[in-house]
Each structure stands twice: as structure tokens, then as C-alpha cells.
Amino acid sequence: MRHIEALLRRHIGLDAASVGSALIERAVRLRMREYGLEKPDTYRDLLATSREELMQLIEAVVVTETWFFRDRQSFNIFTQLALEDWWPRHPAGTLRVLSLPCSSGEEPYSLAMALLDAGSSDLNFSIDALDISALALARAERAVYGKNSFRGRELAFRDRHFRLTKEGYALSARVRRNVKFERGNLLDDGFLAERPPYDFIFCRNLLIYFDSATQVLALDRLQQLLADDGILFVGPAELPAVVARGLVSAGLPMAFACHKAGGRTQPAPVRSLKSDVGEKSPPPKLSRETSAAIPEPLEVARQHADAGRLAEAAAICEAQLASAGPSAQAYYLLGLVKDAGNDPEAITYYRKALYLEPNYYEALVQIALVLKKTGAVDAARLYQRRAERAHSRT
Ligand SMILES: C[S@@+](CC[C@H](N)C(=O)[O-])C[C@H]1O[C@@H](n2cnc3c(N)ncnc32)[C@H](O)[C@@H]1O
Structure with missing residues (x-):
């Protein structure tokens, strides 16, 4: 098993400790059963020669858990920065956004809904969404979602952008056409190297699956993809690793946003929000369970x-x-x-x-x-x- 764990670490950066060796072992046994194999060594040999099988194993071990407007304050701040800071500075520009990893599409579609709801339909933006999992990307392209993709109480966006069908909630074409999905591995050499820089990158809940050396590699790559005045959003537990690699926290509570050192001379100009993006609701809270406003x-x-x-x-x-x-x-x-x-x-x-x-x-x-x-x-x-x-x- 150690050999297979090392292979996964090399290819997708997965730190076995983050998901538990038992999960990896279960996935390997399932794949072995598919081929009627009994000896792990035989499966190991198969993995060494078959890229196709490596991709199948990757599908079995990645954690694709996600939902719409996860950590909502990041979307609030993103929308506000786009409308009040980026577009005023680039009136004729196309705002470039990267969602990586995008899993089954809830994150990039939330970004598109947030911008459209904020009235930016006549403004220019493009959202690239990448993930290593072909299965997750197929769900994203289909854009029909079950209850698990809608969490929390603030679901007004669902009424506006989805239609309830027999298969689930189907997303409107208006939102779908704003997101371009692609398969990609952040750790591949030359990953997206030929693209112009992104103004906003959402790379949330990926670094937590990497060991520190891979986090460093991933963060250096993300910095190359980020415009000099761009903003990187990470997951709640990922900000310390990002700051340790020399990025600077934007100081925006609960948004987990940062920028390049020297990229911005002053904090992003964000006033406190009156309501969440697309919702008629009270301002964001410190914790989902804490109803009291933060003192x-x-x-x-x-x-x-x-x-x-x-x-x-x-x-x-x-x-x-x-x-x-x-x-x-x-x-x-x-x-x-x-x-x-x-x-x-x-x-x-x-x-x-x-x-x-x-x-x-x-x-x-x-x-x-x-x-x-x-x-x-x-x-x-x-x-x-x-x-x-x-x-x-x-
Ligand atoms: C927990 S999801 C995060 C989705 C979304 N960003 C969020 O925060 O809800 C993690 C995703 O990372 C993808 N992933 C894992 N390793 C990757 C890599 N090396 N390159 C690109 N995507 C990767 C998985 O396929 C999975 O869909």
C-alpha cells in the first residue's frame, strides 16, 4: 500500500494521512475486484503501466464534497471587490476568474450567479473551472443537482436560477453558459502556463489534502497564475499555509482571501456588507451557529x-x-x-x-x-x- 500511496502523492499530491490510509486501501481493493485480482503486487504492476487505471484509482480516492455558496462570505467579498474595485479600474476589461478545483460545479456556478445577481450581466467576465476528476466534471456539465448541493437556509438563489425536474434541480442556461469546464491537474508541469493571469482565483479545500512540500509547489503555481493585483480565496483551514508561503492576508474576516506580497499597497477597499450576495438576509455571522453578531x-x-x-x-x-x-x-x-x-x-x-x-x-x-x-x-x-x-x- 505504501507504494500506491506514494504514487498518488506524486501524481495528485494526495497526502494519505489527510483522507486516511484505510480509504485508499478500500479503493484499491475495489479496483482489484474489478479485474479479479488477488495480489496487491499485480495491481501495482497494472498501475505502473496503465494511465487509464491510475485515473480510475484517482476517481476512487478524491473527495469531491462541495455545495453552492460554501463559505458564503468569500462570495460576498468576491462580488463586492469585482463590482466596486476591479471593474471601476478596468471599465473595458474582461474579469478573469479561475475555480480550481471546481469538483461538480457548485463553486464556479455560485460565482456566476453572484455576479449575475449583482447586476453584472452587461459586464464582461469569464470563469474557467478545472478539476482532476472526470466524473465530477461530468456532473458539472450536466448541472442537475440534488438536495445535498443546497445547504443552509439562504436558498433564494435556487428559486431564481434552477427549475425542479424529476432528476433534481436543473440550472438555467443563463448561468451555465458563463462557466467553461476542463480537466486539469494543478501539479502537472506547465499547468495553464500559456493563459493570461487570473484576477480572482478560488482554490478552496484542496491544499488541505496536500503535505507541506506539495502545498508549497501548489502555492507557487497559483501565484504564477494570479494577476499582480489579483485575489486568491482559499478554504478556512488553508490561510495559515498560504501566509506561510509569503502571500498576504487581505484582512477580510471570514473570506479567507489573500494577495501577492507587494501586489496591493493597501487592503482591498471593502465596506461591511448589508446582505449576502443575492439574498435578502442579515449580514454574515462569525460562525454558522452563532446568532450573536461578532463584538x-x-x-x-x-x-x-x-x-x-x-x-x-x-x-x-x-x-x-x-x-x-x-x-x-x-x-x-x-x-x-x-x-x-x-x-x-x-x-x-x-x-x-x-x-x-x-x-x-x-x-x-x-x-x-x-x-x-x-x-x-x-x-x-x-x-x-x-x-x-x-x-x-x-
Ligand atoms: C473537496 S473538493 C473542493 C471543491 C470546491 N473547491 C469547494 O471548496 O467546495 C476537492 C476537489 O479537488 C480535486 N483535486 C484533487 N487533487 C487535485 C489536483 N491535483 N488537481 C486538480 N484537482 C484536484 C478533487 O477531484 C475534488 O473534486
Whole structure:
């Protein structure tokens, strides 16, 4: 199995620890059964000679979980930056967006819906969407979705852009024609090298499956693809790796956005949003389960944390706890700050946040990541599942 894990790492960067060796072993056994093979060595030989079989195995091990408007604040900020910052600076330009990995299409279609809903139909934009999985891309091209692709309570976009059919919710042609799908592996030599740079890149929930060396390679490649004044959005757990590779956090809470060092001289000009993209709803919350708005000092602490000023961020959280009493948000932020400084105390703070709010999604995800880093893969998986359940309840 070690040999096969190494092969997967070489080809798609997959760190076996991120999904668990048991998942890889199960996938290999299934593929062996397909050929009636009994000895892993024979399957290994087949893999070494058949690119087709390697692709089949990759299909069996990749995690294609995704949904529309996942981590919605990233879409809010994207839309606002596009409309209020990018287009005013490039009135005749075509805004170029990359969604990689796009999985079954929910992310790039959300980007298209966000722009169309914001009234940008007469503005020029193009969205390229790539993924290594041919199966996921086939689902994206078909654009008919089940309930799992729609999570949370803010689903007004579904009424506007989908039609309910016997097979599921079918996306309108108006949104579909704005996204171009292609198969691609971020780690392939010369990946998209001939394309002009992208103004916005969404590369979310991919780096978490890579080991640190592969994260570095992937981030260097993403920086090459990103325009000098471009913005890269990553997943909630991925910002620390990105900042460690020299990109700069844009300091936009809960958006997980960053830019090249020296690419922007000042933070992106974002005012606080009155509502989520395409929804008539209250402003975004700190956690999906936290109905209280984030207190002002913690907002400031988060901005310090996003910008790497960890001591300042920690001091504000401590002061807030001392003056206002225990708060899940303050403990969670303290956990993030400790995590960013590689302090093993981080998990204690995440747990305190969970004690106060047992369904605190972000705290559950962070605990899973800390546990995974320390090799406690099974415990990590339990927290990851709890996080998924917490998320699907919203
Ligand atoms: C969890 S999904 C993320 C989808 C979406 N970005 C999101 O955040 O919801 C991860 C995707 O990464 C794709 N993937 C894995 N390794 C890849 C690679 N080396 N190059 C391109 N895509 C890859 C998988 O096929 C899978 O669809």
C-alpha cells in the first residue's frame, strides 16, 4: 500500500494521512475486484503501466464534497471587490476568474450567479473551472443537482436560477453558459502556463489534502497564475499555509482571501456588507451557529490575526474574555491565534469554544486539523464528521 500511496502523492499530491490510509486501501481493493485480482503486487504492476487505471484509482480516492455558496462570505467579498474595485479600474476589461478545483460545479456556478445577481450581466467576465476528476466534471456539465448541493437556509438563489425536474434541480442556461469546464491537474508541469493571469482565483479545500512540500509547489503555481493585483480565496483551514508561503492576508474576516506580497499597497477597499450576495438576509455571522453578531473588539482582533499580528490579536481576545466573560467566539479566535503560532494550547481554546457552542462548525474543523497534524487520524475524522453534521444543519 505504501507504494500506491506514494504514487498518488506524486501524481495528485494526495497526502494519505489527510483522507486516511484505510480509504485508499478500500479503493484499491475495489479496483482489484474489478479485474479479479488477488495480489496487491499485480495491481501495482497494472498501475505502473496503465494511465487509464491510475485515473480510475484517482476517481476512487478524491473527495469531491462541495455545495453552492460554501463559505458564503468569500462570495460576498468576491462580488463586492469585482463590482466596486476591479471593474471601476478596468471599465473595458474582461474579469478573469479561475475555480480550481471546481469538483461538480457548485463553486464556479455560485460565482456566476453572484455576479449575475449583482447586476453584472452587461459586464464582461469569464470563469474557467478545472478539476482532476472526470466524473465530477461530468456532473458539472450536466448541472442537475440534488438536495445535498443546497445547504443552509439562504436558498433564494435556487428559486431564481434552477427549475425542479424529476432528476433534481436543473440550472438555467443563463448561468451555465458563463462557466467553461476542463480537466486539469494543478501539479502537472506547465499547468495553464500559456493563459493570461487570473484576477480572482478560488482554490478552496484542496491544499488541505496536500503535505507541506506539495502545498508549497501548489502555492507557487497559483501565484504564477494570479494577476499582480489579483485575489486568491482559499478554504478556512488553508490561510495559515498560504501566509506561510509569503502571500498576504487581505484582512477580510471570514473570506479567507489573500494577495501577492507587494501586489496591493493597501487592503482591498471593502465596506461591511448589508446582505449576502443575492439574498435578502442579515449580514454574515462569525460562525454558522452563532446568532450573536461578532463584538467590535473581536472583529479588530480578527483583523490583527488575519494580518499576522498575533500578539495584538491574543491580547484583545484575553481582554474581551476578562471584561465580557466566556465567549465561544473569543475562545475560537484565541485558538486560531495560538494555532498560527504553532502553540499546542490551540486545541484547548477550540475545545472551550465547543463547550459553549457544541455545533461551532469552524472550531470542529480546526480541532480535526490539529488532531490530524499530530497523527490522531481517527479522532480527527470523528471531529470532521461532527463538523459536517453541524454544517448540514444550517
Ligand atoms: C473537496 S473538493 C473542493 C471543491 C470546491 N473547491 C469547494 O471548496 O467546495 C476537492 C476537489 O479537488 C480535486 N483535486 C484533487 N487533487 C487535485 C489536483 N491535483 N488537481 C486538480 N484537482 C484536484 C478533487 O477531484 C475534488 O473534486
